[in-house]
Amino acid sequence: MDTVTNQSIFEELVSIVGSKNAFLQDEDKYKYSHDHTEDYSFMPDVVLKPSTPEEISAIMKKCNEHLIPVTPRGGGTGLSGGALPTKKGVVISMEKFNNILSIDELNLQATVEPGVITEVFQNAVKEKGLFYPPDPSSKGTCFLGGNLAENAGGPKAVKYGVTRDYVLNMEVVLPNGEIIWTAANVLKNSTGYNLTQLMCGSEGTLGIITKIVFKLRPFPRKDVTLLAPFTSNEEACRAIAAIFKAGVAPSGMEFMERDAIVKTQAYIQNEMGETVSVDLPEEVKAHLLIELDGNDEEVMMNEAEIILNVLEDFDTAGEVLFADTQAQKDELWKLRRNVSPAVNAYSLTKAEDVVVPRGNLPALIVFIKEVGEKYGFNSVCYGHAGDGNLHINIMKENLSDEYWNKEVNEGIGEIFEEVVRLGGTLSGEHGIGIAKRPYMQMAMGDVKLGLMRGIKKVFDPNNILNPEKIF
Numbered sequence: 001m002d003t004v005t006n007q008s009i010f011e012e013l014v015s016i017v018g019s020k021n022a023f024l025q026d027e028d029k030y031k032y033s034h035d036h037t038e039d040y041s042f043m044p045d046v047v048l049k050p051s052t053p054e055e056i057s058a059i060m061k062k063c064n065e066h067l068i069p070v071t072p073r074g075g076g077t078g079l080s081g082g083a084l085p086t087k088k089g090v091v092i093s094m095e096k097f098n099n100i101l102s103i104d105e106l107n108l109q110a111t112v113e114p115g116v117i118t119e120v121f122q123n124a125v126k127e128k129g130l131f132y133p134p135d136p137s138s139k140g141t142c143f144l145g146g147n148l149a150e151n152a153g154g155p156k157a158v159k160y161g162v163t164r165d166y167v168l169n170m171e172v173v174l175p176n177g178e179i180i181w182t183a184a185n186v187l188k189n190s191t192g193y194n195l196t197q198l199m200c201g202s203e204g205t206l207g208i209i210t211k212i213v214f215k216l217r218p219f220p221r222k223d224v225t226l227l228a229p230f231t232s233n234e235e236a237c238r239a240i241a242a243i244f245k246a247g248v249a250p251s252g253m254e255f256m257e258r259d260a261i262v263k264t265q266a267y268i269q270n271e272m273g274e275t276v277s278v279d280l281p282e283e284v285k286a287h288l289l290i291e292l293d294g295n296d297e298e299v300m301m302n303e304a305e306i307i308l309n310v311l312e313d314f315d316t317a318g319e320v321l322f323a324d325t326q327a328q329k330d331e332l333w334k335l336r337r338n339v340s341p342a343v344n345a346y347s348l349t350k351a352e353d354v355v356v357p358r359g360n361l362p363a364l365i366v367f368i369k370e371v372g373e374k375y376g377f378n379s380v381c382y383g384h385a386g387d388g389n390l391h392i393n394i395m396k397e398n399l400s401d402e403y404w405n406k407e408v409n410e411g412i413g414e415i416f417e418e419v420v421r422l423g424g425t426l427s428g429e430h431g432i433g434i435a436k437r438p439y440m441q442m443a444m445g446d447v448k449l450g451l452m453r454g455i456k457k458v459f460d461p462n463n464i465l466n467p468e469k470i471f
Contacts, residue, residue: 003045003068003069003087003088003089004045004046004068004088004089004090005045006066009062009066009068010024010045010046012062013046013048013059013062013063013090014046014048016048016050016055016058016059016062017048017049017050017051017055017059021048021049021050021051021096022046022047022048022049023046023047023048023049024045024046024047026043028047029043029044029046029047029091030043031076032044032047032073032076032085032091032093033084033085034076034084035076035077035078035079035081035082035083035084036076036077036078036079036344036351037078037079037080037081037084037351037433037434037435038348038349038350038435039348040081040084040434041084042084042085042086042088043085043088044071044085044088044089044090044091045088045089045090046090046091047090047091047093048090048091048092048093049092049093049095049096050092050096051096051097053171053173053179053210053211054179056092056173056208056210057173057177057178057179058177059090059092060173060174060175060176060177060208060465061176061177063089063090063464064175064176064177064462064464067462067464068089068090068464069085069087069088069089069090069464069467070089070090070091070092070175070464070465070466071083071084071085071089071090071091071092071204071466072091072092072094072145072149072204072208072465072466073091073092073093073094074094074114074115074142074143074145074146074149075117075138075141075142075143075146077138077141077142077146078146078150078430078431078433079351079353079430079435080150080427080430080431080432080433080434080435080436081433081434081435081469082149082150082203082204082431082432082433082434082466082469083146083149083204083433083466084433084434086434086467086468086469087467087468089464092208094113094114094115094143094145094208095115096115097113097114097115097116097145097210098113098115098116098117099112099113099116100112100113100116100120100121100124101113101211103124103125103128103130103216105128105130107185108130108215108216108217108218109168109185109213109214109215109216110125110130110132110213110214110216111211111212111213111214112144112211112212112214113144113145113210113211113212114143114144114145114146114148114209114210114211114212115143115144115145116143116144117139117140117141117142117143117144118134118135118136118138118139118140118142118143118144118147119139119140121144122135122139125216125219126219129218129219130216130217130218130219131216131217131218131219131220132166132214132216132217133156133157133159133160133161133166133217134147134152134153134154134156134157134160134161134162134163134166135153135154135155135156135157136152136153136154136429137154137336137337137339137340138340139154144212145209145212147163148163148164148167148170148199148200148201148209148212149201149202149203149204149209149431150201150203150429150430150431151163151164151200151201151429151431152429153384153387153389153428153429154384154429155251155252155253155254155291155336155384156251156252157384157387157389157429158249158250158251158252158253158384158386158387159249159250159251159252159293160217160251162429163200164197164200164201166214166215166216167196167197167200167212167213167214167215168183168184168185168186168187168196168213168214168215169181169182169183169184169185169196169212169213170182170183170196170199170209170210170211170212170213171209171210171211171212172199172206172207172208172209172210173207173208173210174206174207174459174460175206175207175459175460175462175464175465179210180195180207182195182196182198182199183195183196185213187215198455201431203431203432203433203466203469203470204465204466204469205456205459205460205465205466205469205470206455206456206459206460206465207459207465208465220251220293220294220295221294221295222293222294222295222296222297222300223251223291223292223293223294223300223329224291224292224293224300224301224303224304224322224323225289225290225291225322225323225328225329225332225333226288226289226290226291226304226307226320226321226322226323227278227287227288227289227290227320227321227323227332228287228288228290228307228311228316228320228321229284229286229287229316229317229318229320229321230284230285230286230287230288230314230315230316230317231283231284231285231315231316231317232285232286232315233255233257233285233286233365233366233369233381234362234365234366235286235314235315235362236255236285236286236287236288236385237255237361237362237364237365237385238314238361238362239288239310239311239314240253240255240288240358240361240385240386241358241359241361242310242313242314243290243307243310244358244386246306246307246309246310247306248292248303248306248307248310250290250291250292250307250386251291251292251293252289252290252291252386253288253289253290253291253384253385253386253387254288254289254290254336254382254383254384254385254386255286255287255288255289255361255381255382255383255385255390256286256287256288256289256335256336256339256382257285257286257380257381257382258280258284258285258286259378259380260339260342260343260380260381260382261278261280261287261335261339262280263339263342263343263346263380264276264335264338264339264342264343265278265335266342267338267341267342267345267346268334268335268338268342271345276331276332276334276335277331278321278332278335279318281317281318283317283318284317284318285317288385289332289333289335289336290307292304304322308320336382339380339382339391340391340393343380343393343395344393346395347395347396347397348395348396348404349393349394349395349396350393350394350396350408350412350435351391351392351393351394351430352391352392352393352394352412352415352426352427352430352436353383353389353390353391353392353427353428353429353430354389354390354392354415354416354419354424354425354426354427354428355387355388355389355390355419355424355425355427355428356388356390356419356422356423356424357388357422357423357424358385358386358387358388360388360422360423360424361385361388361390363422364390364418364419364422364424365381365390367415367418368381368392368415371411371414371415372394372411374411375407375408375410375411376399376403376407377394377395377396377397377399377408377411378394378395378397379392379393379394379395380392380393380395381393384428387428388424388428389428389429392415394408394411394412396408409438412439413439413442416439416442416443417442420442420443425443426439426440426443432469432470433469433470434468434469437468437469437470437471440470440471449471452470452471453471456471
């Protein structure tokens, strides 16, 4: 495998997309060398911006013939390094694939290109009374194709599921340049292996998605939002399973420890010139942000009453806030959605997103803090606790580079070992990429890793597409 060093090959690649859509100067390529994963940066040889599946096909055929690495890239919001060109070569940016091709209101389906921004798509279907639930925090900048590559979730996954639950079919360019559709635009399909689901979460290692057919839902017309304060992280996490056991299915169940709120309030004030007024008396150590949605207000109010009754058995720190207005609801969700940028603005971080059965969250949160004390690092924990998905942002602060890259990684390894012991796994929505690749063995074992490598080899025998990811 080689980088693009042959001038004639380079000229052929440029000719496919046109010189205006090919970039080889460092100042033009730099934004494609990094994402939101720590401070990683890998400069590609060339960035190409095709606009049709046929152009991508031609690029892949040429790169496959000459064993040139190709890295597909969406919005660049990744947190595991899944779209970084670690082997240089070609970056294929999907920026020009930004069209919503159709919204089928009769069949509750939409056909889109992968470069459509998630929030743009959500708003487009909402205008027609329809609902696309996957809702990552970066929805204002991330691409739908990247959501598919990492199988993104977000706050509403606890009730509605993740990205793969809404994909019916997709058009994909394979590493050899062949163009296929993975399935059919139907709700039931028992015709051979499920290639559509195989592509979801494959992190751009098996093919390049060029069209997606999503299924949609009717938009829920009403919602209720609660903010519950607790005296400890562990107590907040204990309450989560109890709420579900009581028969309530929230559309959002988000955990935020105290430090997450403190840093986010400061970030919103400093960066946006706005304030989010959440009281933080000393006894409050964590919050649960709980949302209910639907079309029957009476049903939702009854469910809210059940939640309040459940919380009476836990060490809450004061009254549960009931958001009275849409503005207050928006303010609370602004707080939650800005935790990640706030923490990253404060310090370089290692962002992990482990998942355990939600009943095991209390044990996990205690263990994380114990590991932090053992290795001398601080962490900010928050996330989609309703489905057991906890985000752990480990902060570099004043740690030396050597300590950060060695001892801290050992601490992360201990956290992952505990996650697996608790019946969980390494990632719920960020993916493996390069950041978690060293830990895959403990989570998967030899047999499953061997099967995954075999699948990769069938799709990409020359290992040119997004190499060095996952394995």
